[in-house]
Amino acid sequence: MPTAASSPKNEITIVGAGIVGLATAFHLLAEGHRVRLVERGGVAEGASFGNAGAFAFSDILPLASPGMLRKAPKWLIDPLGPLTIPPRYLPQITPWLVRFWRASLPDRYRASLTAQGGLMRFAATATQAMVAQADLAGHIRADGNLQLYESEAELAAAQPGWEARAREGIEFEHVRGERLAELQPGLSPRFVAGTFTPHWQTVSDPYHYALALFRAVMARGAGLVHGEVTGVEADSRGVRLRLADGQVLNAGRVVIAGGAWSRPLARSLGDFIPLETERGYNTTLPPGAFDLRRQLTFGGHGFVVTPLSTGIRVGGAVELGGLKAPPNFRRADAMLTKAARFLPGLRTEGGRQWMGFRPSLPDSLPVIGRSTASPAAFYAFGHGHLGLTQSAATGKLIADLVAGRRPPIPLEPFRPDRF
Ligand SMILES: Cc1cc2nc3c(=O)[nH]c(=O)nc-3n(C[C@H](O)[C@H](O)[C@H](O)COP(=O)(O)OP(=O)(O)OC[C@H]3O[C@@H](n4cnc5c(N)ncnc54)[C@H](O)[C@@H]3O)c2cc1C
Numbered sequence: 001m002p003t004a005a006s007s008p009k010n011e012i013t014i015v016g017a018g019i020v021g022l023a024t025a026f027h028l029l030a031e032g033h034r035v036r037l038v039e040r041g042g043v044a045e046g047a048s049f050g051n052a053g054a055f056a057f058s059d060i061l062p063l064a065s066p067g068m069l070r071k072a073p074k075w076l077i078d079p080l081g082p083l084t085i086p087p088r089y090l091p092q093i094t095p096w097l098v099r100f101w102r103a104s105l106p107d108r109y110r111a112s113l114t115a116q117g118g119l120m121r122f123a124a125t126a127t128q129a130m131v132a133q134a135d136l137a138g139h140i141r142a143d144g145n146l147q148l149y150e151s152e153a154e155l156a157a158a159q160p161g162w163e164a165r166a167r168e169g170i171e172f173e174h175v176r177g178e179r180l181a182e183l184q185p186g187l188s189p190r191f192v193a194g195t196f197t198p199h200w201q202t203v204s205d206p207y208h209y210a211l212a213l214f215r216a217v218m219a220r221g222a223g224l225v226h227g228e229v230t231g232v233e234a235d236s237r238g239v240r241l242r243l244a245d246g247q248v249l250n251a252g253r254v255v256i257a258g259g260a261w262s263r264p265l266a267r268s269l270g271d272f273i274p275l276e277t278e279r280g281y282n283t284t285l286p287p288g289a290f291d292l293r294r295q296l297t298f299g300g301h302g303f304v305v306t307p308l309s310t311g312i313r314v315g316g317a318v319e320l321g322g323l324k325a326p327p328n329f330r331r332a333d334a335m336l337t338k339a340a341r342f343l344p345g346l347r348t349e350g351g352r353q354w355m356g357f358r359p360s361l362p363d364s365l366p367v368i369g370r371s372t373a374s375p376a377a378f379y380a381f382g383h384g385h386l387g388l389t390q391s392a393a394t395g396k397l398i399a400d401l402v403a404g405r406r407p408p409i410p411l412e413p414f415r416p417d418r419f
Contacts, residue, residue, distance in 0.1 A: 008251055010034055011033075011035065011036050012253045016038075016039065017224065018387070019209075019210050019387060020048075021257035022043075024255055024257055024380050025395070026130060026134060027392075030133070033402070040229070047357055048210050049206065052295070052316065054304070054389065056145070056200055058200055060113060060168055061116075062103070063384070064363050082316070083318045083320075085321070089320060089325070092322060103363035116365060117168035121168075122408060126396045134213055139203050139209045144198040145197045145202075145295045146180075146183050146195070148297065148299070149193045149299075149300070150190050175196050186343065188342050202307070204308060227243040228244040228245075229241050229242065229244075232269050234374035235374070239374075239376050256378070256379050257381055259381055260277040261359075262275055266416070269373045269377050270371070270374075271371050271416050273361070273416055274361065275359055276360055278320060278360045280317055281354070282303075283332045283352065283353050284352045284354070285348065287311050288347075290345065301335075302318065303335045303339070304316055305339055314351075315332065317335060327353075327355035332354075359381050360384040365414055366390060368380055368411060369414055378398050378402065397411065
């Protein structure tokens with residue numbers, strides 16, 4: 001007979017064992033909760049598997065911005081460019097695009113920027129603490145990021161964004177000439193300037209980092225159930241999760257951390273959250289494909305090149321194409337072709353291609369909060385381009401909400417019912 005303490009009703013069940021679900025499990029376990037993860041695939045084999053591996057703490061500018069509205073028409077013309085909307089998906093994505101446009105209006109953009117700045121400051125300290133407690137320091141590279149520009153005009157156009165970051169206390173250095181060559185030797189001369197952000201970090205490999213966190217979570221007593229959750233119901237007696245194989249799991253509380261697939265789960269609880277996916281692509285070249293000193297961002301082309309322990313990862317791009325269409329790896333090819341032009345001597349053979357589903361809300365902010373339908377259900381999804389960066393912070397904030405503590409940053413901007 002299970003005791004009251006070991007009854008499933010006292011468990012917190014987390015749907016999704018991606019980096020956000022794992023970091024949430026870590027923080028709930030640290031507070032003494034019984035935690036069970038439910039995952040339908042392999043651990044961290046969703047978006048958390050193949051991302052660019054950046055703790056992009058200085059990346060506080062929401063994508064939904066006046067600048068993006070200016071850039072988007074040019075980018076959309078190129079079918080393999082940084083931003084694409086497959087025509088067949090246009091009808092489904094239009095309501096999200098309308099919300100994105102509204103979130104880009106100057107006053108809303110400023111509010112999102114302030115919220116993102118606060119979350120990122122908290123993310124930096126929460127990540128540092130989790131990395132120390134879970135013994136993950138061996139996975140961290142602290143050599144910053146170098147953003148590159150092809151003209152002084154491009155740097156000047158980025159200047160308002162850097163001024164906004166300066167107001168949020170972010171350190172950076174604009175570099176040219178010898179300093180640029182020292183930060184990254186062997187760049188194409190087309191790059192005349194750069195901005196170095198020293199406090200940006202990367203991981204050895206995002207999948208290995210997530211697996212190390214998974215091991216830490218299991219060592220602290222978490223359970224793992226393999227199964228696909230098809231619906232969640234919650235009332236005053238607790239939560240019931242229905243699985244595709246017919247099982248029903250009872251729990252005291254639930255955290256939905258299903259990444260890009262979270263919308264129907266929130267819907268089954270009674271919340272409408274306009275989550276969509278920004279599909280992204282990359283190619284991971286074998287180690288040694290280039291003498292890469294740190295992560296490089298080619299902002300004008302929407303991709304990054306990252307040094308990992310497992311190779312050199314070239315990728316990015318946004319394809320607003322939904323969860324069902326097959327990947328179009330010509331996008332990964334197009335970024336690799338550009339990378340070879342930008343980094344002369346880059347060896348492009350032997351790469352592995354990947355596509356991942358970023359979980360994205362129209363205002364570029366995640367949902368971190370309690371369901372409006374039930375006090376027993378919590379949401380932790382929609383981190384878009386920044387889920388790795390914000391995972392520890394999200395886990396800590398969910399633990400605060402579960403405990404009924406006042407969180408260290410205002411959570412209104414991340415409320416599930418803000419749309
Ligand atoms: C190309 C690319 C580059 C990126 N680069 C960066 C970067 O450098 N830095 C950064 O911070 N972020 C980056 N991101 C974003 C980051 O990868 C995501 O924001 C993050 O991985 C989301 O984590 P998650 O745990 O919410 O989702 P996922 O990792 O997708 O995990 C969700 C999990 O939930 C499971 N699941 C879903 N529904 C169910 C269900 N019904 N039942 C059971 N299980 C379910 C899925 O199988 C999956 O394992 C990048 C993304 C892409 C695509």
